[in-house]
Amino acid sequence: MWHQISPKYVTVQLISHGSILAIVVAATLVLTLVLDLQWVWFVGGALAVIQIWTLAILPRQARAIGYRLREDDLVFRRGILWQRFVAVPYGRMQLIDITHGPLDRGFGIAQLKFVTAAAATGVVIPGLAQSTADTLRDHLIEVAESRRTGL
Amino acid sequence: MTVPAPPPAAPPPQLVRSPLSDGEWHRLHPLTPLLRGGLFLLIVIGIVVSNLRDRLLYIFLPWLAPGVGDEVVEWEEMDRDPVDFVIANNLYVLAALAVLAVLIILVAVFYTSWRFHTFRITEDDVEVRSGVLFRTQRRAPLDRVQGVNLTRPMIARLLGMAKLEVVGAGMSANVKLEYLSTANAEAVRADILRLASGRRLADAAAPAGAQRAASRTAAIGMTVSRELTGIIEGPEAPVAEPESVVHIPLGRLVASHILSMSTVGLFFAIVAIVIGVTQGVTWMLFGFVPAIIGFGAYWVRSIFKSLRYSIAPTPDGVRITYGLTTTITEILPPGRVHAVEVTQPILWRPAGWWTVRINRLTGRSASDGSNDDFTTVLPVGTVADVERVLRLVQPAMTETERALVVHQGMFGPTGDDAFTNTPRRAWWIRPLSYRRNGFLLTDDELLMRRGVVWRRIVILPLARLQSFGLYQGPLDRLTGVTNGRAHVVQGPVTPFLAAIDRDVALRLFDDVARASVRAAQSDRTHRWAQDEVEAGTPATAEVSAPSTSAPAAAPVAPGTPAESPVVAPEILPTAPPDAPTDPTENPA
Numbered sequence: 001m002w003h004q005i006s007p008k009y010v011t012v013q014l015i016s017h018g019s020i021l022a023i024v025v026a027a028t029l030v031l032t033l034v035l036d037l038q039w040v041w042f043v044g045g046a047l048a049v050i051q052i053w054t055l056a057i058l059p060r061q062a063r064a065i066g067y068r069l070r071e072d073d074l075v076f077r078r079g080i081l082w083q084r085f086v087a088v089p090y091g092r093m094q095l096i097d098i099t100h101g102p103l104d105r106g107f108g109i110a111q112l113k114f115v116t117a118a119a120a121t122g123v124v125i126p127g128l129a130q131s132t133a134d135t136l137r138d139h140l141i142e143v144a145e146s147r148r149t150g151l
Numbered sequence: 152m153t154v155p156a157p158p159p160a161a162p163p164p165q166l167v168r169s170p171l172s173d174g175e176w177h178r179l180h181p182l183t184p185l186l187r188g189g190l191f192l193l194i195v196i197g198i199v200v201s202n203l204r205d206r207l208l209y210i211f212l213p214w215l216a217p218g219v220g221d222e223v224v225e226w227e228e229m230d231r232d233p234v235d236f237v238i239a240n241n242l243y244v245l246a247a248l249a250v251l252a253v254l255i256i257l258v259a260v261f262y263t264s265w266r267f268h269t270f271r272i273t274e275d276d277v278e279v280r281s282g283v284l285f286r287t288q289r290r291a292p293l294d295r296v297q298g299v300n301l302t303r304p305m306i307a308r309l310l311g312m313a314k315l316e317v318v319g320a321g322m323s324a325n326v327k328l329e330y331l332s333t334a335n336a337e338a339v340r341a342d343i344l345r346l347a348s349g350r351r352l353a354d355a356a357a358p359a360g361a362q363r364a365a366s367r368t369a370a371i372g373m374t375v376s377r378e379l380t381g382i383i384e385g386p387e388a389p390v391a392e393p394e395s396v397v398h399i400p401l402g403r404l405v406a407s408h409i410l411s412m413s414t415v416g417l418f419f420a421i422v423a424i425v426i427g428v429t430q431g432v433t434w435m436l437f438g439f440v441p442a443i444i445g446f447g448a449y450w451v452r453s454i455f456k457s458l459r460y461s462i463a464p465t466p467d468g469v470r471i472t473y474g475l476t477t478t479i480t481e482i483l484p485p486g487r488v489h490a491v492e493v494t495q496p497i498l499w500r501p502a503g504w505w506t507v508r509i510n511r512l513t514g515r516s517a518s519d520g521s522n523d524d525f526t527t528v529l530p531v532g533t534v535a536d537v538e539r540v541l542r543l544v545q546p547a548m549t550e551t552e553r554a555l556v557v558h559q560g561m562f563g564p565t566g567d568d569a570f571t572n573t574p575r576r577a578w579w580i581r582p583l584s585y586r587r588n589g590f591l592l593t594d595d596e597l598l599m600r601r602g603v604v605w606r607r608i609v610i611l612p613l614a615r616l617q618s619f620g621l622y623q624g625p626l627d628r629l630t631g632v633t634n635g636r637a638h639v640v641q642g643p644v645t646p647f648l649a650a651i652d653r654d655v656a657l658r659l660f661d662d663v664a665r666a667s668v669r670a671a672q673s674d675r676t677h678r679w680a681q682d683e684v685e686a687g688t689p690a691t692a693e694v695s696a697p698s699t700s701a702p703a704a705a706p707v708a709p710g711t712p713a714e715s716p717v718v719a720p721e722i723l724p725t726a727p728p729d730a731p732t733d734p735t736e737n738p739a
Contacts, residue, residue, distance in 0.1 A: 073664050075664075085620060089671060116638070118641070123618070
């Protein structure tokens with residue numbers, strides 16, 4: 001069964017990316033209209049387009065993030081155009097990191113990182129509900145403990 | 152300073168040979184401060200000498216000196232030279248006292264730091280504590296030992312000393328014992344490996360027990376006599392050195408360095424300089440000459456390093472030695488190799504040479520330059536050499552698998568290719584190598600073959616695989632292919648596989664996931680000799696069993712009543728009586 005991340009993640013990302021967009025637009029307007037620096041249009045415009053594109057695909061991107069708890073491993077997938085599909089045996093867990101920024105805390109979501117001895121594993125599940133993150137962490141530690149292997 | 156409440160158990164006496172590894176705190180070799188402070192002293196002496204140059208010249212070659220001593224000297228006039236000041240004012244005694252005081256302080260500082268630098272080897276850990284004001288204590292669990300190396304820099308070697316480094320699993324997680332006498336270092340290393348191997352019941356219990364000194368004084372006596380024999384025999388006396396399975400002739404070594412891409416670069420650089428200079432662009436000379444000198448130094452250093460290369464099997468792992476001036480001997484226990492790569496650069500193809508590199512935990516950060524030294528297991532060798540080295544670094548591989556790696560992996564594809572390759576329709580992703588670009592999953596290994604110009608074959612033991620991922624970009628999706636990537640610990644080998652048919656890759660993904668879980672669960676290499684003890688050597692097990700505690704009431708299999716009361720595997724069941732409480736469950 002594939003688990004999806006909390007829809008609040010999209011809201012949080014929309015707010016943070018939206019504020020960046022607002023700052024970019026405001027700065028561009030000030031620089032061009034007040035200080036009369038015409039070339040800033042290009043830079044500001046490009047940045048704004050990138051931000052708008054990011055905002056547009058955010059919901060799609062968030063839907064593409066998923067994880068699945070199989071019997072002996074965790075499968076994680078993300079990406080729309082560039083897709084990634086990773087299986088990590090529970091026994092390979094070195095530690096679990098849970099982080100949440102101020103905005104995340106406001107919406108009650110957290111990011112969970114499954115760290116193995118290989119840096120390339122890169123299993124980072126963003127936008128989990130706070131309680132889900134905690135139970136998932138406890139569950140992962142428990143199953144890892146019963147399947148612990150050497151490095 | 153904290154002493155852990157229950158003192159850890161001393162290692163069982165049958166297992167250790169050196170009196171230094173008896174579970175007590177020991178100090179390092181008394182000459183340690185000299186070696187560690189050696190550089191500092193040299194700098195000080197250098198400064199003093201360079202400042203007194205004129206004066207020394209005057210003392211030893213008086214006719215050359217420009218009349219230093221002729222005039223009446225005053226502190227202000229002589230550029231405030233303290234030596235002249237001392238001479239002029241007859242302050243010899245005071246000066247001597249000052250020098251003496253500095254010396255005493257230095258010696259005292261070095262002495263205290265030596266006194267406070269102690270180590271001990273217990274049943275489950277190696278521990279080092281050091282520092283006078285800021286105490287540090289470091290403990291490395293033995294079942295996580297990734298290797299033990301012995302480094303002997305030139306000066307230390309002349310004094311018969313060596314630096315022992317226990318490699319842990321983590322960044323800068325190594326425990327260093329610097330310095331010990333060479334003989335002691337060898338013995339301690341053997342002890343550490345023996346303890347780490349989980350060989351709880353010594354296979355040679357009797358002689359070892361006799362050899363072991365009963366009291367501390369006797370132990371000291373033993374050390375002293377060993378030191379003496381060490382001095383007589385010379386520090387280079389080999390301690391039952393195993394024969395190297397590979398020998399690299401000097402000619403091949405030099406030629407392999409000449410036939411490298413950096414030489415090609417050098418050639419172009421020289422051509423550019425010559426053209427530049429003849430055209431009158433002299434500044435090019437200044438730009439390139441330092442680069443060429445640097446290249447030359449690198450070249451000579453890397454040849455020197457490989458000059459004494461040897462690789463040999465020992466009961467506790469592979470022993471790799473190299474280095475001419477600074478010798479490094481490393482023992483790599485089984486199951487510490489996370490990936491193996493056999494490569495052949497295009498320039499080496501006519502000569503038929505290959506190089507073998509591995510991914511392993513070196514306990515160093517990725518940016519550390521010496522990392523290379525610990526990951527190249529064969530600098531340059533023929534196919535036969537590669538085969539022998541593979542047998543050492545991947546002992547779990549069967550004979551047929553090894554043949555497969557050599558014939559199909561290194562030279563393939565030929566005839567009946569066992570590898571699953573890139574589909575024809577995806578030829579444009581790997582236009583040169585699509586026929587060769589593929590993988591093969593065996594019971595214990597995942598093999599990845601790629602490259603036509605730079606042929607390479609990567610061997611991944613599934614028991615060490617951390618995770619496996621599939622990656623697909625938009626163009627891949629249009630072609631119906633996927634990239635696979637195995638995640639292993641950082642190192643020179645990047646196990647990446649491009650352009651595999653989508654459905655095949657999905658099947659591979661499932662197979663690898665299942666196989667790696669199975670391989671990891673059946674993997675026992677963190678205590679590599681435990682199985683041996685549990686399964687084999689029944690005679691010695693019987694001898695030493697009473698001395699431990701009680702495997703006595705072992706159930707004898709009903710079918711085999713009297714004649715073999717020592718049917719090993721079931722009798723010493725899951726936990727030998729003196730097994731560590733839970734070696735594997737320690738969170739890393």
